[in-house]
Amino acid sequence: MTRPGGIATLAEHKRRRIDELTARTSGTGGVSLLRDAGRRLRRNPAAVVGAALILLFLVIAIFAPLVAPHDPVQRFPELTSRLTVDSIPGATAGHPLGSDPLGRDFASRMIYGARQTLFVGVLATLIGLLSGVLLGAVAGAAGGWVDVLIMRITDVMLALPSLLLAITLVALASESTQWTVIVAVAVVNVPVFARLLRGSMLAQRESDHVLAARALGVRGRDIVTRHMLPNSLTAVIVQATLTFAVAILDAAALSFLGLGDPDINRAEWGLMLGVDGVRYLEVRPELAYFPAAAIILVALGFTLLGESMREALDPKNRR
Amino acid sequence: MPLLDVRDLSVVFRRKGAEPFTAVDGVSFSVDPGQTVGLVGESGCGKSVTSLAIMGLLPRRGNTVAGEVLFEDTDLLRLRPQDLRDRRGRDIGMIFQDPLSSLNPVIPLGLQVAEVLERHQGRTRQAALREARQLLEAVGIPDPARRLKEFPHQLSGGMRQRALIAVALACKPRLLIADEPTTALDVTIQAQILALLKDLVDRSGTALVMITHDLGVVAGLCDTVNVLYAGKVVERAGRHDLFAQPRHPYTHGLLQSVPRLDADRGRRLHQIPGSVSDNIPWTEGCAFAPRCARVIDDCIGATVALEPTRRRDGALRCTNPVPQEVPA
Numbered sequence: 001m002t003r004p005g006g007i008a009t010l011a012e013h014k015r016r017r018i019d020e021l022t023a024r025t026s027g028t029g030g031v032s033l034l035r036d037a038g039r040r041l042r043r044n045p046a047a048v049v050g051a052a053l054i055l056l057f058l059v060i061a062i063f064a065p066l067v068a069p070h071d072p073v074q075r076f077p078e079l080t081s082r083l084t085v086d087s088i089p090g091a092t093a094g095h096p097l098g099s100d101p102l103g104r105d106f107a108s109r110m111i112y113g114a115r116q117t118l119f120v121g122v123l124a125t126l127i128g129l130l131s132g133v134l135l136g137a138v139a140g141a142a143g144g145w146v147d148v149l150i151m152r153i154t155d156v157m158l159a160l161p162s163l164l165l166a167i168t169l170v171a172l173a174s175e176s177t178q179w180t181v182i183v184a185v186a187v188v189n190v191p192v193f194a195r196l197l198r199g200s201m202l203a204q205r206e207s208d209h210v211l212a213a214r215a216l217g218v219r220g221r222d223i224v225t226r227h228m229l230p231n232s233l234t235a236v237i238v239q240a241t242l243t244f245a246v247a248i249l250d251a252a253a254l255s256f257l258g259l260g261d262p263d264i265n266r267a268e269w270g271l272m273l274g275v276d277g278v279r280y281l282e283v284r285p286e287l288a289y290f291p292a293a294a295i296i297l298v299a300l301g302f303t304l305l306g307e308s309m310r311e312a313l314d315p316k317n318r319r
Numbered sequence: 320m321p322l323l324d325v326r327d328l329s330v331v332f333r334r335k336g337a338e339p340f341t342a343v344d345g346v347s348f349s350v351d352p353g354q355t356v357g358l359v360g361e362s363g364c365g366k367s368v369t370s371l372a373i374m375g376l377l378p379r380r381g382n383t384v385a386g387e388v389l390f391e392d393t394d395l396l397r398l399r400p401q402d403l404r405d406r407r408g409r410d411i412g413m414i415f416q417d418p419l420s421s422l423n424p425v426i427p428l429g430l431q432v433a434e435v436l437e438r439h440q441g442r443t444r445q446a447a448l449r450e451a452r453q454l455l456e457a458v459g460i461p462d463p464a465r466r467l468k469e470f471p472h473q474l475s476g477g478m479r480q481r482a483l484i485a486v487a488l489a490c491k492p493r494l495l496i497a498d499e500p501t502t503a504l505d506v507t508i509q510a511q512i513l514a515l516l517k518d519l520v521d522r523s524g525t526a527l528v529m530i531t532h533d534l535g536v537v538a539g540l541c542d543t544v545n546v547l548y549a550g551k552v553v554e555r556a557g558r559h560d561l562f563a564q565p566r567h568p569y570t571h572g573l574l575q576s577v578p579r580l581d582a583d584r585g586r587r588l589h590q591i592p593g594s595v596s597d598n599i600p601w602t603e604g605c606a607f608a609p610r611c612a613r614v615i616d617d618c619i620g621a622t623v624a625l626e627p628t629r630r631r632d633g634a635l636r637c638t639n640p641v642p643q644e645v646p647a
Contacts, residue, residue, distance in 0.1 A: 208420035214376055215415075216408035216435045216486065226434070230425045 037234075037312040044312070050304030057298050061115040068108040069094065073265045079103035088284040100287065101276050102264075110290055112267040117298065120182055120268075121248035127186035128247070129240050132193020133232075139194065140201025141224045151198065154191035162188045166250055170259045178261045185250045189243050196239055200232040234313040241306035245299040252295050269295050321349035321389075322526050323373070323494055328386035330365070330372050342368040344550035344601060345386070352493065355520065355527040357541035357558075359534065359573075363595050365550040366530045370496050372396075373528075374413060375403045390494070409439040412487035412525075416499040418479035422471035428455075429467030432486050439490045454485040458515060477508035481515065488519060495520065498530045513539055534577055538562060543632050546570045549598050549606040552625060555634040566628065566640040568613045605638065613639045 041047040060067055070076070080103030082089045090098040097107040139150040157165060169184035170176060201224075204210055213227050252270030254260050260271055269291040277288030330343040343365040350356045358366045371377050373388050375395060388395040390410065395403060407413075415421040423431060432454055433447035442450065448467065455463035458481040471479055480500065487495060497516065501509040517540055520527045529541055537544050537558065544561050546554045546569065554567035565571040575589040593610040600606065604619040611618065617638045625636040 208415060208417055209423045211376060212413075212415055212421040212483070213423070214407070215374055215413040216438070217404045217406065218408075218434065218438060219404065222438075227423050227426070231423070233425070 037309070040312040041308055044308045046304045047308030047312070050301045050306075050308065053297055053301030054305060057114050057118060057294075057301070060111055061118045064112050064115045068105075068111040069096070070105040070108040072108045072112040072267045073104065075103040076105065077103075079105075086283055088280060088287070090284070090286070097286065097290065098284075100272075101280055106287070106290070109267040109272065110269075110294065113269045113272060113291065113294065114298075116266065116268045117248055117252065117270070117295070120178065120185070120251040121244050121298075124182045124185035124247040124251060125189065125240055125243045127182065128189030128243065129193050129236065131186070132190040133197050133236060135190065136194035136197025137201060137224060137229065137232075140198040140205070141220075141228070147198070150194065154194050157188070157191045158195075162246070163250060163253055166254060167257070167259060170254060176259060176261060178266075181251050181254050181260045184254065185247050188250065189247060192243065193236065193239060196235055197232055200235055201228055204228045204231055238306055238310045238313060241302055241309055245302035245306070248295065248302070249299055320392075322352045322354075322391060323350040323528070324387075324389040325349065325369075325373065326387040326389065328369065328372060328388060329384070330368050330377065331383045331385075333381055333383065341550055343372065346545075346547070346550070346552055347386075348545050348552065348555065350494065350526045350528060352526055353520075353524045354543065355517075355529060355541050357529045357531065357537045357544040358547055359531060359537055359544055360547035361532055361595065364547040366532075366547055367498055369547075370413070370498050370528065370530055373496065374407060374411065375400070405439075408435050408487075408492070409490045410492050410494065412490070412492040412495045414480075414483050414487050414495065414497045414500045417503045418476060418483050419471060419503075421483055422479060424471055427468050427470060428474070428482055432467075432482065432489060435486055435489045450489075451485075454489055455482065458482070458485045458488075458519070459511075460485075476504050477511060480504060480508075480512050484512075484516065484519070488523070488525070491523060492525060494526045494528065496528045496530070499532070500529075501533070501536060502531075509536075516540070534573060546573070549595065549601065551601060551606070551636065552634070553607065553636045555632060556628070556630055557632055560630045560633065564641075564643060566635050566643065567637050568611045568639075568641060569607050571641050572612070605636075613641065615639045 041051075076095070076099070078092070079089055079095065079099035083099065083101070083103055088099055088101055089095075092098065095105050095107065097105075097110065100106045100109060135150050135154075139147040160168075166184040166188050169187055170180050173180040173184075204227075210223060210227060213223050218227070251260070252268075252273070255268050255270030256274030258274060260268065273288055273291040273295070277291060280287050326347050328343055328346045329341065332340045332342055334340075346365070346369055348356060348358075358369060360366055368377070372384050373395065375398075377384065384396055386396070390406070395406070398406075422428070429448050429451050432451035433442075433444065436442045436447040436450055437444065452463045452467055455466055460466055460478055460481050466474065466478070466482075471482075474482065480503075484500075500516065501512050504512060513536060516527070519525070527540075529536065531537060541558050543555065543557055545552050546561075546567065548569050554561070554565070554570050556566075561570065562574065565574050569591070572589070572591040576591065578588055591610055597609040598606040599608060599619070602622055604621065605611070605614075605623045608614045608618040615638065623636050623638055625634050627633065628635050
């Protein structure tokens with residue numbers, strides 16, 4: 001009764017279907033949350049632009065000695081000799097962006113500035129993240145008066161404008177160094193992470209998977225570190241990316257206001273913009289344009305990537 | 320001697336600005352080793368709260384638990400929290416209603432199964448993962464090596480519930496509490512999961528407390544059934560006795576409400592009138608009285624006691640029970 005090549009028996013048919021289905025699905029094994037999000041990020045132009053900007057500045061920062069044409073603190077006689085009260089030399093041979101007000105190579109200073117700016121931003125964000133996550137996790141997991149205490153402190157910190165708080169913190173330090181700026185910017189970001197973590201902990205405390213873990217006799221400490229923290233991770237990553245942008249802007253603002261490291265040799269975009277850029281705005285506006293544009297581009301890169309990651313990691317967008 | 324002996328368990332929830340609410344009101348039942356006992360009732364009758372109270376998983380604040388929960392002569396309610404924690408997952412396992420939300424979404428399945436083995440049996444991560452693979456195989460998950468690395472959202476609903484069963488039975492507990500284990504699954508998968516549960520508890524000699532509102536589950540699985548209403552046991556009987564001859568009007572109504580394939584198509588499905596919000600307090604009579612088809616004057620006024628019946632393991636809380644048919 002069977003046609004040649006047709007289905008001989010029902011069992012044969014079933015076996016073939018199962019083979020087909022396993023062949024089709026076996027490729028998806030082990031697709032993790034992050035890899036899935038990564039695939040969606042690559043399809044999002046905003047994410048690609050943001051990542052490209054960050055990568056560009058990161059490469060410049062890391063390889064600054066190779067990229068920069070000159071030493072950023074060296075004063076060049078061919079530049080200093082042409083400095084006058086109302087003129088600063090522009091582009092010349094060997095100095096593509098010309099001179100700064102002290103006869104140093106402006107292009108090299110911009111390139112080394114990337115290093116300085118990213119270093120401050122990354123470190124300030126990391127310190128703020130770690131302390132904020134710790135405080136928020138403790139508040140959310142412990143509850144009671146510990147929670148109330150930590151949350152009231154963050155309330156006070158959030159009530160002040162972030163820059164004002166950072167200025168106050170810098171002013172409290174006996175001497176201003178690069179580290180005062182980093183710590184001040186980090187502290188300003190602590191309440192953001194603390195609130196984020198606390199909210200995530202509170203939501204999870206009532207969740208079924210935490211109840212299930214408790215039903216298995218998992219210890220409270222392990223529930224927090226092994227079950228709850230991993231679930232908060234995506235939110236922290238997104239927030240950290242967005243905080244980078246804010247941290248870089250805040251650090252630049254502190255330098256701009258003259259509250260950063262007073263060392264005039266240090267190449268830092270905020271300082272370059274605030275001191276030379278403003279003072280010589282009418283003589284040579286590029287001294288303001290370039291640092292300002294660089295700050296904006298880095299901040300934009302982190303914001304674009306951060307927002308795209310928020311979208312990509314949102315479980316509601318998962319297919 | 321029973322494995323689990325729940326005596327006069329009460330749970331009262333207290334909230335500021337609201338009347339205290341008695342969710343479980345003096346419930347007693349016992350489970351022998353290897354036995355399957357059902358707790359049946361509609362939403363809000365105290366089934367789940369009973370199971371959480373046994374496990375010591377109720378929130379620390381806002382409730383009072385009274386009575387005794389004897390597990391092999393140890394009163395679980397009076398154990399120190401850390402001692403109770405050592406027993407959860409090792410001596411008593413638990414399966415929850417929604418398999419997706421009961422699994423941690425960001426942890427691979429293998430680690431979630433391995434964790435309980437590391438916790439209670441001191442296995443290394445490697446040994447625990449090897450055993451996790453065998454456990455997944457034992458609950459009928461195909462290709463367990465691959466599934467170990469996958470995340471809960473990559474599994475089907477039935478597979479997730481199988482995985483949770485594997486976790487609950489990993490340390491070979493003597494008692495398993497299953498709180499509506501099949502409610503979130505569709506009917507064909509329900510049957511598979513129930514068959515799997517029955518097979519596993521039969522083979523390992525694990526006692527099972529089955530919490531459900533589904534009488535079909537009870538009929539297929541339980542040796543003894545406790546029917547709960549408004550926080551109290553209203554009828555207890557062996558499975559066959561209960562289905563053949565329900566004595567309490569509530570049980571009777573529940574059984575009447577089950578759709579049947581051989582019923583007259585034109586007839587409306589039976590329903591119990593009213594809802595739990597019509598209840599009167601147990602102190603002033605039978606809580607079910609306002610909804611009861613057999614209500615008489617004696618039902619109101621004084622608390623109705625749970626009296627033993629002549630059936631094996633039987634008990635009944637009713638002043639005017641459904642008359643027992645005399646076999647002809």
